[in-house]
Amino acid sequence: MAASPVLADSSFYIRWLRNRQDPLRALALAAAARDVAVCGVVRCEVGRALRQPDTRKRFRACWDVMINVPTDNRLWDEVERTLWDLDRQGRVLPLTDVVIACCAMRIGAVVLTFDHHFSEIPGVRAVNQLDV
Numbered sequence: 001m002a003a004s005p006v007l008a009d010s011s012f013y014i015r016w017l018r019n020r021q022d023p024l025r026a027l028a029l030a031a032a033a034r035d036v037a038v039c040g041v042v043r044c045e046v047g048r049a050l051r052q053p054d055t056r057k058r059f060r061a062c063w064d065v066m067i068n069v070p071t072d073n074r075l076w077d078e079v080e081r082t083l084w085d086l087d088r089q090g091r092v093l094p095l096t097d098v099v100i101a102c103c104a105m106r107i108g109a110v111v112l113t114f115d116h117h118f119s120e121i122p123g124v125r126a127v128n129q130l131d132v
Contacts, residue, residue, distance in 0.1 A: 003034035005067065006130060007104040009097075009113035010045035017049075024062050030130050037067035039103040041096050069103035078102045082121065093117050 008027060016023035027036050043063055050056040069075075079095070079102045086093055097117040101124045104111045110125040111118050118126035 005035035005037050005107055005109040006030055006112050007037040007039065007109040009100055009111055009115055010042050011114040012112045013046045014049065015114050024059065035067055037069055037107055037109050038063045039069040039100060040071055041099045067107065069107055075102055075106060091120050093120060
């Protein structure tokens with residue numbers, strides 16, 4: 001059985017970059033065993049933080065060949081419902097995290113993250129490292 005796809009959250013990219021490591025290399029290694037995905041929120045959160053144009057160009061080229069999870073009306077309905085349910089349970093989470101989580105659930109992906117919010121979203125499988 002093939003491994004579940006992986007969608008790396010912004011916190012994964014940011015921590016690796018702060019530690020002077022290459023998150024794209026880690027994801028390329030993961031891609032040997034599983035599909036790797038991205039969504040618009042992650043692209044925007046990480047892309048805006050990249051200071052060097054050449055680095056941004058390299059990231060964009062990698063993201064362009066990943067599975068892109070579209071944010072259509074059906075996904076936004078899922079996000080709204082999830083936020084509403086969580087709020088009623090007293091768990092107020094960032095909109096961006098719930099969008100990323102719904103994108104991952106749409107394709108059956110595990111979220112690669114260092115952000116604890118993902119563990120509070122029902123149905124999300126979140127890990128901070130992959131067995132490659």
